[in-house]
Amino acid sequence: MATFGACLAIPAIGRAQQNRTTQRADIDANTATAKSLVDAVEPILSSDTASNLQLAIRNYEAFIAANGNWEPPPREAFGLQLGESRRAAALLKRRLMINGDMPLEKRADDKFDEKLDAAVRLFQARHGLNINGHIDEATFYALSVPADYRLNQLKLNAQRIEFWATTLSERYVVVNIPAATIEAVEGAQVVQRHTAVVGKADRATPILNSKIHQVKFNPYWTVPKSIIRKDLIRYMNEDPEYLTKFRIRIFDGKGNELQPTDIDWLTEEAVQYTFRQDPGADNSLGRCKVDFYNKYDVYMHDTPQKGLFGENARFFSSGCVRAENIDTLVTWLLRDNGGWDLPGVQAAFDNGLREDVPLKVQVPIHTTYITAWANRQGTVSFRDDVYAFDAAGKINFTDS
Template identity: 80%
Template sequence: MRLTRRNLLTSMATMTAGLAMPALVRAQEDNFWDMFNKDRRINSVDLEGNTATAKSLVDTIEPILSYDTAYNLQLAIQNYEAFVGANGSWEPPSRETFGLKLGVSRRAAALLKRRLMINGDMPLEKRVNDEFDAGLDAAVRLFQARHGLVINGTVDEATFYALSVPADYRLNQLRLNAQRVEFWAQALSDRYVVVNIPAAVVEAVEGAQVVQRHNSVVGKVDRATPILNSKIFQVKFNPYWTVPKSIIEKDLIKYMNEDPEYLTKFRIRIFDGKGNEIPPAAINWQTTEAVKYTFRQDPGGENSMGHCKIDFYNKHDVYMHDTPQKALFGENARFHSSGCMRCENIEELVAWLLRDNGGWDVPGVLSAFTGGLREDVKLDVQVPIHTTYITAWANRQGTVSFRDDVYQFDAAGIVNFSEG
């Protein structure tokens, strides 16, 4: 079953305009005191508290990949099977659901409450009203947290899309991922790093608990991050970056045609086969001549790998690294790389990886970053790393999380992946 945002949101452009007039009419019908009391109720809602609660229910110490997750997924499957067997599916959100937020009074708010009660995001109530109140705000934020969305309490486009996914589709995700987790869990040790590609998240796990969790940026759909089991063996501080030929061909030539100063601005040097540096003007950028040369970016804050690179064994020439583009970590869909994995607050992960080398902690790593230390440090104890594809998981509190099937592996029914 293939599901895309496009086939669910084709009428989104006209939706907001269609909802504006009814909202205006209702506002005119409210008397002054109703409006005054409503504003007072809105101002009393602890929005930050609702967000913190939502995060706490999702970002627990339980790993996305573990034997416990496999067990929790089986419990979630039983619940979804019971619901789908009895009801078929939940009602898709109506057009009036789009744009709902705190303070809005609309019949769609009552329907949304009932839907979020089914999902467990909101406590069960026998009767619900049409107000988007504090309870519904908390429930929407929990729903957003479970689906890896920006937590803002508003039924925006991404939230509307997630609400539109049918129950049987979610059940199929749970079944597929239960098999994946069971398969991958066999390779786990006491200490490991997991990159879950659909969630674009990195977890450092020890003693069956998450000790660090980082937002990540992973491969684009057409330049996918590979699935693999490997071992981290080295950290490079303030590395040079040698541009892969695929990026020279697909990106660099285009950038140079758009801006002939691009290489100079980003301190990227060109070398021929004998190691001689040549000027950008010596290359015909209207052709693919550039792929014959080596392009190397100098170390520094603007380097594409940021201040460090984490190496692990693989045949795909992928790795984990820092990045100067920190704003990408705040996005919903963090699929921007050419296969490598960028890691937010990577200094914390580096300190954890190098703890057995002695003398490394977060302040020490940051000092190495900013001080321009150019050094390759081999790990005294290599740490396993698993890049995985898990679009549904659950924790022992019963919170079930979902992510989009970005690489369409769910649609293809893939359970076991060949390792790189």
């Protein structure tokens, strides 16, 4: 009896900690499940994805024919999260049942419970949002997009994928611009996925087919004239020590080094000079640059701004592609060169090795524009039309 009584006498704080631990485990499990339903081995550019999209199109057409557009979420749904009880939670459950993010139930109550948390996290994963289980601004916006708009995305992207899928090789890299992600593909399966940062709308990452031919360890960065004109002059007017802080040096056409005070920053005089940033941790290219042939002077690279990879919308660059965990991608690219395993690549980064390594086997790269796709698990994913190519009905893209 003493032992039984002791069990009943657990302090309230102890019970609360147990409940929080249980809830945390449930939330983590919901996030892991959501990710597993979105991630699949088939590449985004593949005949498998094209077939999966056709099934998704039929499902959306059938729903719209029977019901029209689904209802947008009520205002009261904004800010909802686990543990709350509101009528809006019941409406949200019905909405997510329609999407297939939540199993069908005869009656939806008004509790934001673990089942609704799981559904919200799956919805967020499918739309490339931070998986937090909250009806935040980005999630509310995505829930508000009508069904017929999503159907149009599915149809457009089915045609895009069919167009691209015919040109693919055994081994290649895909950058999907709207998703800001990178896939390394081999044998018709994704072997690596990387979060990326791509070009902002007014400095778009170009869509192209090319070949990766070189990896540069701890590179110099030569500032493009467009960035000198649009950014660097403004930065120097705001902070005259900017170039010195970031170890960017100035050279004239004969290779002579100039000082920042030699330039009139109230004019565009700076555009006629070369600005070169020394290698190092603060270099804008990070520890690595991956070159592929193109006429746009864009490339893939590391970055010192790692925090940007955690953003919902990762459109911050001037056209180049920044890759998270680029060390593993570089290892995969250099596998035919010999001597470049992951520890070797990481050591080159950390030790400041300055070396340009041509690939013995060049790897195709495709920068693409896919805003909707589906996998073999039946999960349909969407992204925003950041460059307005969906709005223009664009299917075929001219590359370099």
